[in-house]
Amino acid sequence: MRLSRLQIAASTASVLTFIAALATEALPSLPYTTGFAPHWVTAAAALAGAGFAFFERPVAVGWLSSVLLLWSAGGLVLDCFRAFFVVTGIPAGEFARVDGPGMAGRALSLAATGLVGALVLRRTRLPSGPWLGYTAFALGFIYPTVKLYWSLGGSFLRPADYSEGFPYGELIMLAIGAVGSLALVQAWGRRLPRGLVLSGGWTGAAMLSTMGSMSVFGTLSQLMGVTDGPVPLGDASAVVMVSCVYGSWLLFGLAVAGATLAYQRQTARVLAR
Incomplete structure (x- = not known):
């Protein structure tokens, strides 16, 4: 059986992720990684991803592997900031400490997510129309709006120890996300350099989906007793806040990914004419 270059790349990334998960399991970790995907989840997902990359079936294994690898990549954005x-x-105090080996493993997990996901998605038909881009546009408002509401004195679901000021950064990111989402589906976006739109779309999708998966899957695993985590489970408002606010990041990232893939396919057909 002859493997395509994508299959070889996906299987290689998955095997490297598997090795990294085993190699870093016994290493000490930093407190900020509490709630990240357990090493055994990463190892199992990588092993399944390698098998799917080789045989490309069953598709359910490819989807499951991609989802778990995405969770395993969660926290990479925090690693990069640190x-x-x-x-x-x-000078940044504790924030200037980074889990280097874990960061490398999460980077490999993200690469494996993209490559295994590409194998799954190349046989997947996306919904027609621009609704994914407009969905991403709408989802981008949730988190910044909540932070703005809290900064202006709103108390509904606000954490007891919340002390952040006006969300300038979140509003700037909202503007970038909104423009980027619309560029993927509106006519004026076709006049922009294709590479710029694609790089922005895939980068945004990776950042949002990894951060969202870290919080959502981390909270779910904490609720099931699989992992420890930073969410105070006795505080119902905190659980709801994480599920809704950070869940919006995951949905936002997935919507951006879908819109970016649709844009990539549509513009590729135009270039091929």
Whole structure:
């Protein structure tokens, strides 16, 4: 059986992720990684991903592997922020410490997610029409709006120890996400450089979906007693807040990914004419 380059890449990334999960299991971790995907989940997902990459069936295994690998990649954005302070030397206290081996493993998990997911999605038909982009546009408002509401004195579901100021950063990211989502589905987006739109779409999808999966799956696993986590399960409002607010990140990321894939396919057909 002859394997395609995508199959080889997906199986290689999955095997490397499996090795990294086994190699880092016994290493000490930092407190910020509490609630991240357990090593055994990563190892099992990577093993399933390698098998699917080789045989490309059953599709359910490919989907399950992709989802669990996405959870395993959760926290990579936090790793990158911490690594920035380590590299630049900017004083940041505890935030300047990064789990290097774990970061490498999560980066491999993200690569395996994308490659195994690409194998699954190349046989998947996406819904027609621009609704994925408009859905992403709408979902992007949830988190910044909640932070704005809390900063203006709103108390519904606000954490007891919430002390953040006006959400300038979140509103800037809202503007970027809104423009990016619309660029994927509106006519003016076709006039932008294709590489710019694709790189922005896939980068945004990766950041949002990994952060969202970290919080959503981490909370679910904590509720089931599989892992420890930072969410106070005795506080119903905290559980609801994580599920709704951070769940919106996951949905936002998946919607952006779908809209980006649709844009990629549509523009590829135009270029092929």
